[in-house]
Amino acid sequence: MAVSDGLKTEHLNIGYDSDLIRDICIEVLPGRIVTLIGPNGSGKTTLLKTLTGELAVRGGIVYLDGKDKSCMSSYDVARALSMVMTEKIRPELMSCREVVEVGRYPYTGRLGLLSDEDRKKVCDAMEKTDITSLADSFFTELSDGQKQRVLLAKALCQEPEVLILDEPTSFLDIRYKIDLLDKIRSFAKEKNIAVLMSLHELDIARKISDTVVAVGEGRILKVGSPREVCSENFIRKLYSIEDVNSDLLGSGYWEDEPDAEGHGEASDQGSFRDGNSVAETCKEETSDAGSVMTGASPADKGRKARVIMIQGTMSNAGKSLVAAGLCRIFSNDGFLVAPFKSQNMALNSYITDEGLEMGRAQVVQAECARIRPMAEMNPILLKPTSSMGSQVIVNGRVIGNMKAMDYFRHKKDYIPEIMAAYDRLSEIADIIVVEGAGSPVELNLKSGDIVNMGLAEMIDAPVLLVGDIDRGGIFPQLLGTLDLLTEDERKRVKGLIVNKFRGDGRLFESGIRILEDRGGAPVLGVVPYMDLKIDDEDSLSDRFSNTRVGEFDIAVIKLRAISNFTDFDTFDQIPEVSVRYIDDPSRLGDPDILIIPGSKNTIGDLRELKSSGLFDAIIRKAKEGTVIFGICGGYQMLGETVEDPECSEIGGSEEGLGLLPVRTVMGNDKVRNIYNGKISGATGVLSGSKGLPVTGYEIHMGETVPLKPLTEFTSGGTGYCLGNIYGTYVHGFFDGGAVLKKIAETVALSRGKSITTGAVEDYRDRKETVYDKLAENLKNSLDMDRIYKILGLER
Amino acid sequence: MTRKRIIIFFTICILLLLLLFAANILLGSTAVSVSEIMSILGGREVGTNAVIILGIRLPRAVSAVVLGGALALSGYLLQTFFSNPIVGPYVLGISSGAKLCVALMMIFFLSRGRSIGLAAMILSAFIGSLIVMSFVLVISVKVRSMGILVVCGIMIGYICSAVTDFVVTFADDSNIVNLHNWSMGSLSGIGWREIRVFTVVILLCVILALSIVKPMNAYRLGENYARNAGVNIRLLRVILILVSSLLAACVTAFAGPISFVGIAVPHLVRSSLKTDRAGVVIPAAFLGGAMITLFSDAIARTVFAPTEVSISSVTALLLVPVVIYVMMNRKKDR
Secondary structure, three states, X not given: OOOOOOEEEEOEEEOOOOOOEEEEOOEEOOOOEEEEEOOOOOOHHHHHHHHHOOOOOOOOEEEEOOEEHHHOOHXXXXXXXXXEOOOOOOOOOOEHHHHXXXXXXXXXXXOOOOOHHHHHHHHHHHHHOOOHHHOOOEHHHOOHHHHHHHHHHHHHHOOOOEEEEEOOOOOOOHHHHHHHHHHHHHHHHHOOOEEEEEOOOHHHHHHHOOEXXXXXXXXXXXXXXXXXXXXXXXXXXHOOOOOOOOOOOOHHHOEOOHHHOOOHHHHHXXXXXXXXXXXXXXXXXXXXXOOOOOOOOOOXXXXXXXXXXXXXXXXXXXXXXXXXXXXXXXXXXXXXXXXXXXXXXXXXXXXXXXXOEEOHHHHHHHHHHOOOOOHHHOOEEEEEOOOOEEEEEEOOEEEEEEXXXXXXXXXXXXXXXXXXXXXXXXXXXXXXXXXXXXXXXXHHHOOOOOOOHHHHHHHOOOEEEEEEOOOOOHHHHHHHHHHHOOHHHHHHEEEEEEEEEOOOHHHHHHXXXXXXXXXXXXXXXXXXOOOOOOOOOOOOOOOOOOOOOOXXXXXXXXXXXXXXXXXXXXXXHOOOEEEEEEOOHHHOXXXXXXXXXXXXXXXXXXXXXXXXXXXXXXXXXXXXOOEEEEEOHHHHHHOOEEEEOOOOOOOEEEEOOOOOOEEEEXXXXXXXXXXXXXXXXXXXXXXXXXXXXXXXXXXXEEEEEEOOOOEEOEOOOOEEEEOOEEEEOOEOHHHOHHHHHHHHHHHHHHOOOOOOOOOOOOHHHHHHHHHHHHHHHHHHHEOHHHXXXXXXXXX | OHHHHHHHHHHHHHHHHHHXXXXXXXXXXXXXXXXXXXXXXOOOOOOHHXXXXXXXHHHHHHHHHHHHHHHHHHHHHHHHHHOOOOOOOOOXXXXXXXXXXXXXXXXXXXXXXXXXXXXXXXXXXXXXXXHHHHHHHHHHHHOOOHHHHHHHHHHHHHHHHHHHHHHHHHOOOOOHHHHXXXXXXXXXXXXXXXXXXXXXXXXXXXXXXXXXHHHHHHHOOOHHHXXXXXOOHHHHHHHHHHHHHHHHHHHHHHHOOOOXXXXXXXXXXXXXXXXXXXXXXXXXXXHHHHHHHHHHHHHHHHOOOOOOOOHHHHHHHHHHHHHHHHHHHOOOOO
């Protein structure tokens, strides 16, 4: 049997005095995370202890980095395998630095003296785990979370091939848990470490693992992708909770049954075909051994999404639109689709519901794919700040500013982030539509490419090359690009697309023949020129940091825990409107409409408003008669008090703005509703908007009741108003065309301003129409059967 | 920061040690002036005072330094072995075991009309300490609680002492009076010949201890993490047991059981150094043990002069509060 790197066991028997589990065959490849789950006492820890050498191997072989562990010297083992176990250690008067230094011992001489290089590695490891500030504190004085990080640093500076962790997150609160696991995940990818750990938190295990191994009933019950293993039925059986129906079991605990989904099958087959042969060999051999045993090969990812990549001959060749259209077509055909572009360069970004930034093109594509936009779809976003440099945003979070040259030099460092984001998408989607950037043959920038052919290679994607005939030179565009590609890269190009053709596509038939003859790749279609109103990345201002005050000014209070940014996208339809996010009272100005958005932490944000001075500023504006909207959390803040007796957010109670005589009590029941109602009454400036239909959704924890008779604003008791103060729980309140038009016009009128609302439609409807038209056009002009064949799928 | 502390610690220790050494030579029931001592040490004077200084006080001070240091080191190694700061050769009964064995051996030899040789003495003490040590090890495997382990060690110590007392009481030879003195713990009557022998043995032990500094440091994280750092746990444990037993045996063979130096000194050293690095604590504990023993011996023979108090009584008075303090401050028993 072939022996690979990482960690591998063959027919391993484990146990204390007698065999607890026999015939274990698992494999952890470098860079992969394999998680053991199973009830207490099932043998997870026993297995880990056997692998670390704390318990003797009772039979079988453990391979470390391809070598039989029992034949390796103790220092060789130490250099290949490090661990963080659950046992509590209390080294007296030992500083964290000393603890971490122990990790270097396998590399030192007789006296254990550290070289400068060793010291540097110790410092590096401490930096990576954020414990540099603790270096000189005594280990025994740290909190559990800090201790775990110190031990992780120790394990890391041991520079292992294999990292073994036994319930690394027990005793940790959620913050440390996430922090620690994030680190483990990034180390696994960065340093190409094979990680084997046991976890009790299934929801976390599901998200972090490449492979999950379920241990129970004295054997390995199941090995596979998180999706395969964490199905509800199986998990209930594993933990013997078939009949337990407690509300403590949230839905986050298990995956839906994979079989329940129509497209599960295709990807499962894929996984078996891709699957490492080791797993199968092991299976064969067990049948005569009589006990169940399965091979876990991390390459065997249960849900390997199909992928297709769209590259262009130049910027603006229409890659984004083709990708968006394909997303909609695949989605129409019943597939779960996710768009992906490893790196976007754009001035403006979109803020996801989690408050993460991503490029707008992938948002449009996500909407086409009918999937929630996720920062993973655009792991790297560069926002130019000057002609020389850019703000670098990785997975939605700003990590700093970089000069173009520095970025070019460092971009390879982001490969793990890109791949992790891609892997996460590939776990949820059937098809990933990847968009390249610019041209794939910018020869001076080609080394270390992570957006075009470099990425295609990493994710093994077939490529469709799009050329723009409208700007002329379609032959040099397509044939020249093909010519400049290397042999291997050329093989990746499975088809050509001629985009933006004006007129009858049949007129280009001779051109198609020339392209196919000389290019050696089939032309999959000639796409007509489309004049579609779709969010163009560069036409929109940067939402978050926009300071432009337009003719009609809307100020949105930028709460720290702001949620559902997308509530205000709809205002983009009115050209005169500017939406500014305000976190400083001095920048409030004189807005036409002031909006307090939703919050994930109403009481905390209220307190923050008070300390920043915005609290008083808002009350001042209210006295001046400014139209103020409170949406969801913002609505709660408008009231007299917000109380959180059950600590569903942070607990306590806080006095609100007192602009609406309502009182909010947070409860633990989360309201999640699609809302279909109307404006049942309105006071103040908007009194004429009574009766307009409102659609949207409610998602909140609290209940808000009026303290005295009030005019109901949105029907069903979801909002009340008084004067020019309007509160509602309905997210997406402004999305309805009629509501938006009426409100904007009325307020503009009262302020003596004029705005053009002619183009205003129901925001979502408008977009849907455009997307469908795009898909329709593409479908008619592209050879979809061929594209599905390239994907390896049957329609 | 730590480096500075270490340098200061060692400087003070060495100065104090020199001071104490000088005081020990100066003090005694016979007054000998400094200038006289200088000329005696220079070999320019012979006579009663020269015999007192060269034959009694000087060897006694040297033994205090070497044996005291050995005792503290033995305690430190045991504390590392058990990962427990409240163990030492005395509380674990190892000293008493050595004592019993030496007493039996002495009586055996005396009954044959022969006096016991130095090598036989060390050997029997070593065997005695190993026997008790193996008892303690068996107990430590059975009970995980370090508190109970210490109680068991003390009990074993009592049994050994009791047996020694029986043996001494019922032995009839007048020489055994000496044995009684010895079994109470005393640095008196150690000659240069003995010093030469045990200094060599103890020096070997110190070198061995210094050679396992690296695995000892890793061992502080517990057996499993140490193994994970590539430490050969079994070898380390064997060396720790053998060296600490041999050190304790040496001390007991020549000075009888001296209580609490082994348990308290490493703790005092650690807490003043604010580190537990074996490479630093091993020499520091040796120095500390030497100092405390010199100081205690000075008290033992001068306070009630000409009557001599057992050195164990002095060390107990001085060090038991330290031990109690350590025990009270231990957060949890394992």
